Amino acid sequence: MFPYLQEINKFPYHDYRVMPHGCYYSPALVSGERYRLPAQQRLTFVLVHGSWADAHFWDGVAAVLRSHGHAVYTPEYAGHGIDPNKDVTHAMITKSVVDFITKLNLCNFVLVGHSFGGTVIQKVAEQIPDRIKRLVFWDAFVLKDGESVVDEFPAQMRKSFELLRAGSMDDTIMLPFPLFRDFFVNTATLEEAKQMYASVTPEPAKPLFEKLNLKAFYALSTPKSYLYFYQDNALPQGEGFGWHPHMSIRLGQSRLIVGDGDHFTDSRTRPAMLAQKFYEAGRD
Amino acid sequence: MFPYLQEINKFPYHDYRVMPHGCYYSPALVSGERYRLPAQQRLTFVLVHGSWADAHFWDGVAAVLRSHGHAVYTPEYAGHGIDPNKDVTHAMITKSVVDFITKLNLCNFVLVGHSFGGTVIQKVAEQIPDRIKRLVFWDAFVLKDGESVVDEFPAQMRKSFELLRAGSMDDTIMLPFPLFRDFFVNTATLEEAKQMYASVTPEPAKPLFEKLNLKAFYALSTPKSYLYFYQDNALPQGEGFGWHPHMSIRLGQSRLIVGDGDHFTDSRTRPAMLAQKFYEAGRD
Amino acid sequence: MFPYLQEINKFPYHDYRVMPHGCYYSPALVSGERYRLPAQQRLTFVLVHGSWADAHFWDGVAAVLRSHGHAVYTPEYAGHGIDPNKDVTHAMITKSVVDFITKLNLCNFVLVGHSFGGTVIQKVAEQIPDRIKRLVFWDAFVLKDGESVVDEFPAQMRKSFELLRAGSMDDTIMLPFPLFRDFFVNTATLEEAKQMYASVTPEPAKPLFEKLNLKAFYALSTPKSYLYFYQDNALPQGEGFGWHPHMSIRLGQSRLIVGDGDHFTDSRTRPAMLAQKFYEAGRD
Numbered sequence: 001m002f003p004y005l006q007e008i009n010k011f012p013y014h015d016y017r018v019m020p021h022g023c024y025y026s027p028a029l030v031s032g033e034r035y036r037l038p039a040q041q042r043l044t045f046v047l048v049h050g051s052w053a054d055a056h057f058w059d060g061v062a063a064v065l066r067s068h069g070h071a072v073y074t075p076e077y078a079g080h081g082i083d084p085n086k087d088v089t090h091a092m093i094t095k096s097v098v099d100f101i102t103k104l105n106l107c108n109f110v111l112v113g114h115s116f117g118g119t120v121i122q123k124v125a126e127q128i129p130d131r132i133k134r135l136v137f138w139d140a141f142v143l144k145d146g147e148s149v150v151d152e153f154p155a156q157m158r159k160s161f162e163l164l165r166a167g168s169m170d171d172t173i174m175l176p177f178p179l180f181r182d183f184f185v186n187t188a189t190l191e192e193a194k195q196m197y198a199s200v201t202p203e204p205a206k207p208l209f210e211k212l213n214l215k216a217f218y219a220l221s222t223p224k225s226y227l228y229f230y231q232d233n234a235l236p237q238g239e240g241f242g243w244h245p246h247m248s249i250r251l252g253q254s255r256l257i258v259g260d261g262d263h264f265t266d267s268r269t270r271p272a273m274l275a276q277k278f279y280e281a282g283r284d
Numbered sequence: 285m286f287p288y289l290q291e292i293n294k295f296p297y298h299d300y301r302v303m304p305h306g307c308y309y310s311p312a313l314v315s316g317e318r319y320r321l322p323a324q325q326r327l328t329f330v331l332v333h334g335s336w337a338d339a340h341f342w343d344g345v346a347a348v349l350r351s352h353g354h355a356v357y358t359p360e361y362a363g364h365g366i367d368p369n370k371d372v373t374h375a376m377i378t379k380s381v382v383d384f385i386t387k388l389n390l391c392n393f394v395l396v397g398h399s400f401g402g403t404v405i406q407k408v409a410e411q412i413p414d415r416i417k418r419l420v421f422w423d424a425f426v427l428k429d430g431e432s433v434v435d436e437f438p439a440q441m442r443k444s445f446e447l448l449r450a451g452s453m454d455d456t457i458m459l460p461f462p463l464f465r466d467f468f469v470n471t472a473t474l475e476e477a478k479q480m481y482a483s484v485t486p487e488p489a490k491p492l493f494e495k496l497n498l499k500a501f502y503a504l505s506t507p508k509s510y511l512y513f514y515q516d517n518a519l520p521q522g523e524g525f526g527w528h529p530h531m532s533i534r535l536g537q538s539r540l541i542v543g544d545g546d547h548f549t550d551s552r553t554r555p556a557m558l559a560q561k562f563y564e565a566g567r568d
Numbered sequence: 569m570f571p572y573l574q575e576i577n578k579f580p581y582h583d584y585r586v587m588p589h590g591c592y593y594s595p596a597l598v599s600g601e602r603y604r605l606p607a608q609q610r611l612t613f614v615l616v617h618g619s620w621a622d623a624h625f626w627d628g629v630a631a632v633l634r635s636h637g638h639a640v641y642t643p644e645y646a647g648h649g650i651d652p653n654k655d656v657t658h659a660m661i662t663k664s665v666v667d668f669i670t671k672l673n674l675c676n677f678v679l680v681g682h683s684f685g686g687t688v689i690q691k692v693a694e695q696i697p698d699r700i701k702r703l704v705f706w707d708a709f710v711l712k713d714g715e716s717v718v719d720e721f722p723a724q725m726r727k728s729f730e731l732l733r734a735g736s737m738d739d740t741i742m743l744p745f746p747l748f749r750d751f752f753v754n755t756a757t758l759e760e761a762k763q764m765y766a767s768v769t770p771e772p773a774k775p776l777f778e779k780l781n782l783k784a785f786y787a788l789s790t791p792k793s794y795l796y797f798y799q800d801n802a803l804p805q806g807e808g809f810g811w812h813p814h815m816s817i818r819l820g821q822s823r824l825i826v827g828d829g830d831h832f833t834d835s836r837t838r839p840a841m842l843a844q845k846f847y848e849a850g851r852d
Contacts (some may be wrong), residue, residue: 186539190568
């Protein structure tokens with residue numbers, strides 16, 4: 001018998017969507033005073049988005065980071081966003097980011113890669129290691145030397161992607177909404193999911209299937225962090241798959257930061273949480 | 285040397301037991317205004333309890349869900365609650381739930397199974413798939429075709445259950461308090477643990493040892509969610525065992541929602557948290 | 569397109585460092601009333617620190633526990649703290665703790681071991697089992713019979729430790745700051761990391777490499793708890809390594825408590841959270 005406890009059930013359920021996990025109030029706040037943020041070390045961030053996304057993916061988190069005094073750059077790479085050409089290779093994508101960085105002569109920055117963006121920062125780091133202060137992989141692929149992205153998929157997921165690819169006219173893969181809903185925005189409301197899906201466009205397939213030579217990456221001594229969100233189910237969370245610890249462990253010595261988000265939702269609904277986690281992953 | 289930091293240690297420790305994980309306050313709240321809950325999509329829930337429980341297991345969470353406008357049904361199945369007959373099979377248990385649903389002509393509902401209840405909703409879904417909007421497994425068994433519940437136990441736990449079964453007069457298993465305390469209500473106070481244990485009665489043993497034919501289940505395309513609480517230690521959390529990802533992965537494409545509860549405690553102490561997680565797992 | 573949502577980004581980011589994970593406010597607090605702590609069962613704690621630490625590691629958490637009415641003892645063992653002799657064995661360390669307990673005639677206490685301290689409480693429990701109410705392993709080694717601490721390290725980490733040992737004049741291992749930063753205080757600010765590192769001294773190497781006979785430990789029926797912090801990356805979190813579930817599972821029936829901390833930081837920055845988790849792990 002589990003009796004109904006009125007005092008518990010009457011308790012209002014508050015909105016935690018806009019606030020970061022682990023965001024606790026202080027007595028000052030309760031008594032109505034304004035909370036003063038502790039000064040943050042000023043950093044430069046270069047944020048590299050993943051598949052089915054473009055530079056606008058970072059609009060929310062970049063705004064928060066800038067409000068804390070950080071410099072933020074969000075390169076958009078070949079085959080994505082405003083680029084009409086979808087016939088791109090992984091090397092072209094890497095070149096987009098390297099060119100962006102060298103043209104602006106950026107140095108001493110924290111290079112963040114999300115999802116597929118993990119493979120991009122692996123290759124960018126091989127080409128311009130001396131410009132990079134730290135690599136941050138946020139629920140991002142850390143491929144082994146010689147692997148492709150789809151090599152990290154369970155067999156059934158890989159097969160789905162091969163079918164989606166085969167059904168395309170221009171060698172792209174469009175993520176059907178039900179897959180996007182379950183794998184990318186599982187903690188979102190349906191409305192949020194639809195809003196985010198509205199910006200999803202077909203993804204060039206080739207770079208997901210290319211096997212990458214990563215010998216140089218694994219010889220780098222660049223400091224590294226892995227940021228893992230424990231509601232991210234874009235890949236299975238274990239049993240030989242997944243972001244963490246399956247791929248994060250490949251970084252060897254690195255800093256782990258964990259949050260409670262999923263793969264896409266928090267970039268839109270809790271950018272302050274995401275910005276704080278990027279800061280924790282990126283600071284000295 | 286780790287000096288004592290007075291300002292930190294004086295900080296009062298607040299009660300988080302009644303509030304959901306991730307329940308953050310809003311500025312409105314701090315300034316004393318009442319928080320208005322965002323409107324929820326109206327859903328119908330059918331909640332299927334697990335072993336050593338009956339329909340009252342859901343009293344708290346059902347009340348919260350109803351206060352949000354949802355319809356909630358909590359069928360009690362053969363061998364449990366008010367049923368004096370403990371000599372039941374898994375098929376009889378499934379029939380109880382199917383009969384409950386068809387008698388009330390329920391359709392388009394979210395079918396939630398907890399723990400052993402996962403095996404029940406697997407079989408119920410095989411019989412009345414068209415009535416079900418979505419299956420939600422909350423720290424619930426997702427058995428492989430041909431498996432029994434005890435096939436998912438580590439060897440030592442299985443042996444304990446076999447001994448408990450052998451020592452019973454009526455082929456039931458009574459969970460000793462120390463096991464209940466450690467595996468089901470590890471985050472509870474002792475008082476809460478005792479209160480919850482007071483409603484525990486011997487569990488029919490047979491259905492836990494029956495191997496289930498689940499070929500039809502694995503052919504269903506019903507949407508599915510897995511709700512995992514990371515302090516739930518009723519099964520080991522890995523090394524080839526456990527709710528997630530070990531069994532959740534069997535659902536294939538599905539929605540993952542994660543919370544910080546354990547196996548039983550939150551149904552009593554944080555029903556608002558549980559209701560919110562059910563909503564997140566069950567909504568469109 | 570992910571537009572910038574002004575109302576979200578303007579939301580202040582609050583300090584959660586001093587507050588425990590899951591520390592939610594109550595309506596009373598919001599309206600300005602003081603929160604009254606629920607009475608806790610009075611317990612006696614004996615806290616056993618790990619490597620690169622001494623008894624002062626516990627200053628913060630001990631103060632909080634005492635403020636709740638608990639008795640707290642923090643034995644410092646051979647080769648650590650004020651002991652100038654670094655040439656110690658695991659047996660000498662165990663003897664330090666056993667002697668401390670028997671000299672004070674402590675009984676019916678909760679024995680907590682952190683990190684390397686897990687191996688110490690395993691051996692202490694073998695010698696004075698009747699004095700111990702419960703064993704609590706907090707991100708602590710639970711060695712198999714015949715194992716050493718370094719047997720639980722990934723190959724590369726073990727090699728690093730062997731090199732550090734070989735480079736020492738007195739068979740100790742000094743943890744370089746970059747390793748300490750990444751593995752022990754990953755969630756800390758750089759300032760906090762440096763402050764904590766200031767108290768780190770070379771660790772006697774021998775006890776980390778000694779293989780321990782633990783047959784008697786595995787015959788004990790002492791109640792056990794495992795406290796796991798999910799940002800603790802001192803060991804890899806899976807793939808055949810780690811605190812939980814890899815080593816925690818060796819305890820067999822035990823109580824699991826999970827928090828969001830890392831290996832060292834919270835002892836200094838959130839002692840109230842740590843004290844609450846120790847209480848949850850240690851209470852009846």
